[in-house]
Amino acid sequence: MKVQPILRLKNISKAFGSFQAVKDINLEIFEGEFFTIVGPSGSGKSTLIRLLVGMDDLTSGEIYLRGNRIDRTPANLRPTCMVFQSLALFPHMSVGQNIEFPLKLKKMAPNDRKQKSLELLDLLRLPKSFYEKRISQCSGGEKQRVALARALAFDPEILFFDEPLSALDYRLRKTLEKELKNLHLRTGKTFVYITHSLEEAMVMSDRIAIMRGGEFEQISVSDDIYERPVSRFVAEFMGEVNLFEVSGTKKLGLKSENPNFHINCDPSKAKLGLADGIGGVLVVRPECLRFLTNSESADFVLTGKLKAEYALGSRTQYEIETASQNIITVEKLREDRFMGKEGSKVTLGFDAESAHIIEEL
Amino acid sequence: MNSSKSTQIILFIYGLLVIVFLYLPLISVGFASISKARYLTFPIKRYSTKWYMKAMESETVYAIITTSLKVAVIVTVISMIVAFFGALAFARYNWRYRGFFQKLILLPIFFPQTVLGLALLMWFNSIGIIPTWKTAIVAHLVWIAPIATLIVAIRAYSFDPSLEEAARDMGASTTTVLKEITLPLLMPGIISAGLFAFLLSWGNFPLSLFTTGADSTLPEWLYAKMVSGYSPLVPTLGILSVASSFLLVLVCIALISFYRSIQNKIN
Numbered sequence: 001m002k003v004q005p006i007l008r009l010k011n012i013s014k015a016f017g018s019f020q021a022v023k024d025i026n027l028e029i030f031e032g033e034f035f036t037i038v039g040p041s042g043s044g045k046s047t048l049i050r051l052l053v054g055m056d057d058l059t060s061g062e063i064y065l066r067g068n069r070i071d072r073t074p075a076n077l078r079p080t081c082m083v084f085q086s087l088a089l090f091p092h093m094s095v096g097q098n099i100e101f102p103l104k105l106k107k108m109a110p111n112d113r114k115q116k117s118l119e120l121l122d123l124l125r126l127p128k129s130f131y132e133k134r135i136s137q138c139s140g141g142e143k144q145r146v147a148l149a150r151a152l153a154f155d156p157e158i159l160f161f162d163e164p165l166s167a168l169d170y171r172l173r174k175t176l177e178k179e180l181k182n183l184h185l186r187t188g189k190t191f192v193y194i195t196h197s198l199e200e201a202m203v204m205s206d207r208i209a210i211m212r213g214g215e216f217e218q219i220s221v222s223d224d225i226y227e228r229p230v231s232r233f234v235a236e237f238m239g240e241v242n243l244f245e246v247s248g249t250k251k252l253g254l255k256s257e258n259p260n261f262h263i264n265c266d267p268s269k270a271k272l273g274l275a276d277g278i279g280g281v282l283v284v285r286p287e288c289l290r291f292l293t294n295s296e297s298a299d300f301v302l303t304g305k306l307k308a309e310y311a312l313g314s315r316t317q318y319e320i321e322t323a324s325q326n327i328i329t330v331e332k333l334r335e336d337r338f339m340g341k342e343g344s345k346v347t348l349g350f351d352a353e354s355a356h357i358i359e360e361l
Numbered sequence: 362m363n364s365s366k367s368t369q370i371i372l373f374i375y376g377l378l379v380i381v382f383l384y385l386p387l388i389s390v391g392f393a394s395i396s397k398a399r400y401l402t403f404p405i406k407r408y409s410t411k412w413y414m415k416a417m418e419s420e421t422v423y424a425i426i427t428t429s430l431k432v433a434v435i436v437t438v439i440s441m442i443v444a445f446f447g448a449l450a451f452a453r454y455n456w457r458y459r460g461f462f463q464k465l466i467l468l469p470i471f472f473p474q475t476v477l478g479l480a481l482l483m484w485f486n487s488i489g490i491i492p493t494w495k496t497a498i499v500a501h502l503v504w505i506a507p508i509a510t511l512i513v514a515i516r517a518y519s520f521d522p523s524l525e526e527a528a529r530d531m532g533a534s535t536t537t538v539l540k541e542i543t544l545p546l547l548m549p550g551i552i553s554a555g556l557f558a559f560l561l562s563w564g565n566f567p568l569s570l571f572t573t574g575a576d577s578t579l580p581e582w583l584y585a586k587m588v589s590g591y592s593p594l595v596p597t598l599g600i601l602s603v604a605s606s607f608l609l610v611l612v613c614i615a616l617i618s619f620y621r622s623i624q625n626k627i628n
Contacts, residue, residue: 055526076529088527091520092545101541102531154531 004067006031006190007052007158012061012071014047014214021047023214024061029158029192034184036193036201038237039211045194046162048211052192053082053160065157081156085163087147089135095121095146096131102154120149123186125179141172148180152187161193165200177203198238202226210234226285228356235283235358240317240329242289244282244300246357248274254282258302260322265299265352280359286317286331288354291338291346298349304328306340320346387603393596412597421582422598428494429579432569433562436501440509440558441551447506448513448547453522466507477504478571485572492574500572501562508561509554516550549617556613560606 005028014022021044029035039045050056052063054075063071070078081102089098099117108116114131121130124145130138138146144164151159165173181204184191195201201208202222209219210233218230229235232243246263249255254263254274274280282300292298304322316337320328328348332338340346397409416422450456451463469477481500485492524546528538566580573581579602586595 053530055530074529075526076532076534080530082527082530084523084527086521086523088521088523090524090528090542101528105532105537150531 003030005029005064006033006066007192008064008067009052010062010064012048012051012063013059014044014051014056015059021214022051025214025216027209027216027219029190032188032190034181034191034193034204034206035209036195036205036207037209037211038195038198038201040196040237043211044214045196045211047214049082049160049162049192049194053080054078079157080160081151081154082160082162083147083151083164085166087143087164089143089147089150091135093135094131095126095133095135095138098135098146099150099153101150116153117149120153123152124149124183140168141176144168144176148183152189156189158190158192161191163195166195166197173200180204198225202238210237229283229358231358232281232360235281240286240331242284242286242328244284246274246280246282248278248280258322258324258326260303260324262301263299264297264301274357274359278359280357283356283358284350284354286329287315289328289330289348289350291330291340292349294347296349299352300355301347301349302328303345303347306342306344306346308342320348390596390599394593394600396593398593412593413601416594416597416601419594422594425577425579425582425598428573428576429563432494432497432501432578433559435498436505436562437555437559439498439502440506441555443502443506444509444513444554444558445544445547445551447510448517448550449543451510451514452517466510469504469507472504474504474565474567475571478568481568482571492572494573494576494578497569497573497576497578500568501565504565504568505558505561509558512554512557513547513550516547520546548620552613552617552620556610559609563602563606 007027007029009025009027012022012025013020023044025048037045037048047056051058051071054070054073058071061071062069065079090101093101096114096117099120100113103113103116118128118131121128126142126145126149130142130146135143135146147164165176168176177200180191184204193201193204198208198210202225205222207219208222208225210217210225212233218225218234220228225234226238229238235241235243244256244258244261246254246256256263284300290298292301302322304320306318307321307327308319310317310319311334312331314334315331316334318330318332318338320330322328330338330348338346394412395408395410397407397411447466450459451466478500481496481503482492485496490496525538525542528542529535533541564580565578566584569578569581570584577585579598583595583599583602586592
């Protein structure tokens with residue numbers, strides 16, 4: 001039996017004048033999934049989520065919630081709810097009144113409302129005393145939790161998030177990312193989250209969609225997106241990456257025009273072969289490169305000069321400049337730090353298993 | 362920052378000048394109103410509250426204050442309603458002629474009021490309306506409603522539109538959003554707009570002069586009496602007018618703080 005998706009987007013598009021913000025998107029999201037849409041600003045992700053919650057109208061296409069078409073249903077009649085980037089907590093109401101707002105609209109009795117909102121405070125690890133607090137008395141992280149409690153009070157079929165963590169400082173963001181994932185597990189609800197940070201997406205999500213120019217570039221689980229990006233854009237979107245231009249040949253499988261980049265591996269071993277005449281890029285993450293001593297070798301070897309070294313805390317990052325002025329980024333755990341002088345000649349290597357190839361015509 | 366001795370002296374003189382020019386004339390009017398003599402002389406020889414008693418008893422004064430009050434109250438109420446919806450249109454919704462509307466609304470403020478009053482009088486005449494205190498309401502509104510709209514619009518600009526969207530997203534209908542979110546958040550702005558509307562109408566002279574016809578508002582009457590037939594009833598009514606304005610300001614401040622305390626009160 002085929003599982004029916006909780007949300008199905010069929011050929012949805014949104015145009016503002018002559019600008020196509022969302023281009024003919026198809027997507028299926030399943031019950032209980034934590035689905036994240038990632039993209040840089042201007043990629044259309046905010047427009048897309050506004051279409052999904054009913055804040056804007058589609059130009060064309062259809063949206064189905066559990067098989068029922070909802071794209072003509074106004075936002076206030078859709079059983080979905082969104083946590084806004086600004087959180088949109090009502091400043092003229094207390095924390096309790098904010099959480100009870102959707103319950104009041106559903107005509108729940110005052111006592112039940114209070115009961116429910118105290119339960120939600122508890123679920124979000126806020127003390128009961130918060131019930132009477134004013135919004136302006138809450139810290140950034142507390143506001144975040146109140147906004148979540150209010151959205152959960154609505155009991156939506158799908159809970160949408162529009163970059164709610166983007167305004168917080170790094171440490172708090174990291175804590176809340178984990179809490180959000182935990183909350184997802186505990187509530188079993190379907191979460192649809194948008195963010196510009198792939199790192200944030202990877203921590204929380206079951207599946208990730210990378211959006212660019214109003215379209216999805218890749219939809220997959222996070223490991224896949226990290227290790228096997230389908231395009232240069234996706235590869236570069238996730239922070240540091242090294243890209244090497246290669247082309248396919250009949251005999252060797254791969255060849256490089258770069259004189260400092262040597263391909264030693266057997267194409268059959270590599271599984272990285274390209275068909276003859278086809279170009280591509282080899283994608284290698286910084287942590288997959290290693291410094292080679294004279295006696296060592298690897299499937300792919302390159303040489304360069306150590307240009308800079310940056311301490312990142314648990315890791316150390318190195319920049320190596322090749323003769324053709326390309327900058328290669330390498331990362332090592334702090335305990336495996338490379339002791340080399342800046343400006344000294346180094347040899348780097350990586351193996352076929354840790355590389356991925358993207359075909360480009 | 363340390364201010365030098367000379368800066369302090371300059372600031373002190375400046376402050377003193379502000380007080381002298383703003384409040385001393387008012388105080389002298391106050392003195393004039395409690396003089397027993399019919400004509401103003403300084404120093405006042407004998408004090409009396411008789412002009413206040415006269416003002417209380419006078420039917421003319423009663424009629425004048427009633428007219429002024431009627432005009433001001435109606436102008437205030439209409440301005441507040443127009444300002445609320447106008448400000449929403451001004452600040453919230455994107456529509457084709459919004460930019461034009463925003464500029465149009467500012468224009469009457471730049472008109473000299475005498476010109477505006479004259480224009481309205483001519484217009485009333487040409488369409489056959491006899492000017493009374495009712496036409497003065499229209500004239501006052503032409504000038505005051507835009508100001509009130511601007512005051513509310515500033516408030517409307519300062520709050521996040523996603524608050525309304527969030528309420529809607531959680532199931533609130535358009536009227537519920539207006540009642541539960543928009544109106545409470547704009548309320549301090551609406552109260553200030555109402556206060557301004559009342560005070561501007563209550564104290565308005567040029568527009569009233571042209572458009573009240575046979576009726577007379579308080580500022581008009583004060584002016585007429587100054588021109589001919591001065592008695593200390595003039596400064597007395599002047600003081601009463603200032604006092605009532607001041608009282609109204611206090612009431613509004615109290616109203617806003619009461620409103621805030623209700624909002625803070627839990628359920």
